[in-house]
Amino acid sequence: MVQKTIAGKNVEVNDEGYMTTPSEWNREIGTALAGELGITMTDKHWEVVDYLRNSFNEGVALSLRKVGNSGIVDIKGLYALFPGGPLKKSALIAGIPKPASCV
Amino acid sequence: MTDKPEPITKVSIICASGDIESVYATLIMSNGAVMEGMEANIFFTFWGINAVKKHSMNKIKTAVIGNPAMPIPSILGLIPGLSWLASKAMMWRMNQLDIPPVDEFLEMIQAGGGRVFVCKAAVDMFMIKKEQLWDGVEDIITVGKFYELAAGGQIIFT
Known part of the structure; x- marks a missing residue:
């Protein structure tokens, strides 16, 4: 675990950069984390991030297929929003743990 | 500390069997690769082609006879429909x-x-027509072409 200052706030992240306390997250942090990945947030990005956070809070096991079936964006669209890591990058930006899913 | 190993950036996966185990190992590993931002090629050959034939792709089965991992005696595999049931x-x-x-x-x-290819030798051997294949199959290719596509990456055989 390391302490990291993101968007002016001190938060703890694990060695892969995922926030360890999702409740510390806010949109400014999300924007900054996205920026570190070279992603500029749009309304569609936020819809995905909100979906991920809500699902996480409800205890849903997230998978790429689930997000693809969420009605927000299809899987091809997800790859376009979060290139090179549709699930792991979106989860990192959303301030939730990396989904332990093989799909 | 040794240097951090170079990450894998590309995989080419060969699927030569048409049973659930081999096909799903191929699909899960390929999907996992693209989800991690890697390039992935899949090469279906021999019975693996059943996974990309329109009429059989969603009907693949697991073997109940001659499958030592299956927790039932092989002899019971003679019961009609058991393979279907286990697969379901x-x-x-x-x-x-x-x-x-x-x-x-x-x-x-x-x-x-990810890109999906089918082996030319197997297509010729089983006399499969292009229109029998799933529309997403990019091409029917030779083994030489497969190696060309796999250049610079890892090759995995399921």
């Missing part, structure tokens, strides 16, 4: 875990940039 049970459980049917899984892989 496996597919039902996989679906619960968000592991999709073959056609949807291949579409997911393609959505992530």
